Amino acid sequence: MAQPLTIEDLRILAKRRVPRMFYDYADSGAWTEGTYRANETDFAGIKLRQRVAVDMTNRTLASTMVGQPVAMPVALAPTGLTGMQHADGEILAARAASKAGVPFTLSTMSICSLEDIANHVGKPFWFQLYVMKDRDFIARLIQRAKAAGVTALVLTLDLQILGQRHKDIRNGLSAPPKPTIANLINLATKPRWCLGMLDTPRRSFGNIVGHAKGVGDLSSLSSWTAEQFDPALSWDDVKWIKDLWGGKLILKGILDPEDAEMAAKSGADALIVSNHGGRQLDGALSSIAALPAIVEQVGGRMEILFDGGIRSGQDVIKALALGAHGTFIGRAFLYGLGAMGEEGVTRCLDIIRKELDITMALCGLRDVRDVDGRILVKGRA
Numbered sequence: 001m002a003q004p005l006t007i008e009d010l011r012i013l014a015k016r017r018v019p020r021m022f023y024d025y026a027d028s029g030a031w032t033e034g035t036y037r038a039n040e041t042d043f044a045g046i047k048l049r050q051r052v053a054v055d056m057t058n059r060t061l062a063s064t065m066v067g068q069p070v071a072m073p074v075a076l077a078p079t080g081l082t083g084m085q086h087a088d089g090e091i092l093a094a095r096a097a098s099k100a101g102v103p104f105t106l107s108t109m110s111i112c113s114l115e116d117i118a119n120h121v122g123k124p125f126w127f128q129l130y131v132m133k134d135r136d137f138i139a140r141l142i143q144r145a146k147a148a149g150v151t152a153l154v155l156t157l158d159l160q161i162l163g164q165r166h167k168d169i170r171n172g173l174s175a176p177p178k179p180t181i182a183n184l185i186n187l188a189t190k191p192r193w194c195l196g197m198l199d200t201p202r203r204s205f206g207n208i209v210g211h212a213k214g215v216g217d218l219s220s221l222s223s224w225t226a227e228q229f230d231p232a233l234s235w236d237d238v239k240w241i242k243d244l245w246g247g248k249l250i251l252k253g254i255l256d257p258e259d260a261e262m263a264a265k266s267g268a269d270a271l272i273v274s275n276h277g278g279r280q281l282d283g284a285l286s287s288i289a290a291l292p293a294i295v296e297q298v299g300g301r302m303e304i305l306f307d308g309g310i311r312s313g314q315d316v317i318k319a320l321a322l323g324a325h326g327t328f329i330g331r332a333f334l335y336g337l338g339a340m341g342e343e344g345v346t347r348c349l350d351i352i353r354k355e356l357d358i359t360m361a362l363c364g365l366r367d368v369r370d371v372d373g374r375i376l377v378k379g380r381a
């Protein structure tokens with residue numbers, strides 16, 4: 001492919017270059033994948049009002065997310081195993097984000113560690129926390145995030161237990177891949193990926209191995225993860241984490257207005273309307289369908305952020321028009337990373353920026369902060 005022009009172009013290239021088990025890990029949802037598909041397709045039913053003969057000069061996409069300036073309201077979402085889409089993937093994605101002036105969020109389940117990002121990127125970043133039963137480990141992780149200069153903590157609430165993704169089971173997902181015959185045959189067709197991996201020491205869960213008790217090697221890690229995610233997580237734990245962290249707190253994975261109400265009462269700075277990219281509760285509403293009721297419930301009281309199904313700048317502007325203050329992208333940047341490393345993430349962000357800018361202009365606006373429900377055709381949202 002000469003020049004990827006869309007996120008779909010990047011996806012096709014990533015599928016060619018990334019080993020099957022990691023490509024499938026990104027491009028999959030829970031069970032029937034119905035919610036995963038709806039996250040994307042529900043955007044298509046929302047129609048924009050085209051305006052003409054309005055001044056389109058001097059446009060700006062600059063905004064804020066949890067009070068921090070952003071070049072456009074699009075952050076990179078936390079994604080596990082990003083360093084398996086491409087060697088040193090988290091470092092490369094964080095660099096691309098910092099050059100583009102948007103936040104990068106490191107997952108608890110990343111390959112590169114908090115310290116790796118702090119040492120190799122040098123710009124502040126955000127950190128996503130999963131709550132494990134081992135509260136000492138969580139307390140230490142929060143201290144490490146502080147020491148690494150993290151400026152916002154994203155606490156994920158929708159993964160107390162793991163939704164089943166069939167492809168991961170069939171592929172025997174592990175990091176790094178086990179040397180089975182099927183894996184070796186597949187890896188032989190991905191020479192770039194293999195060379196990159198041979199060249200980096202980062203091939204396992206950098207935030208965890210060597211830091212959590214009883215996790216010295218990878219074979220014990222998968223069972224440790226299944227055992228350690230805390231199914232008893234509660235709003236009291238949210239308070240404990242909020243107090244321990246003391247900085248900007250974003251609650252991720254809210255899909256229901258009643259939970260949004262609890263989130264608002266918790267005193268967190270923001271919530272992310274999210275169904276984990278359709279990877280958890282199959283049969284749940286798409287994120288974009290869930291957004292308006294949450295905005296109505298708590299919109300005036302806390303910042304509403306959004307993720308799920310964004311594959312273009314048009315999708316970003318639709319989420320903003322329905323009341324999101326900012327958005328996150330997951331797979332869009334992972335496809336860029338798998339396709340072309342740092343350059344691919346930069347390309348992804350360029351594509352979305354350009355689409356957002358032109359769409360905003362054609363809707364008759366010049367400042368992204370002015371985007372609201374007026375740009376939507378009524379009765380179609």
Ligand SMILES: Cc1cc2nc3c(=O)[nH]c(=O)nc-3n(C[C@H](O)[C@H](O)[C@H](O)COP(=O)(O)O)c2cc1C
Pocket residue numbers: 025026027039077078079080081107108109128156252274275276277278279307308309310328329330331332
């Ligand atoms: C491969 C992959 C791994 C993910 N890992 C995490 C994670 O470790 N922590 C988390 O809070 N969310 C995780 N998510 C969910 C994303 O943060 C985000 O909610 C989702 O990707 C948004 O949907 P989109 O991919 O359609 O943009 C993951 C998503 C994907 C695709």
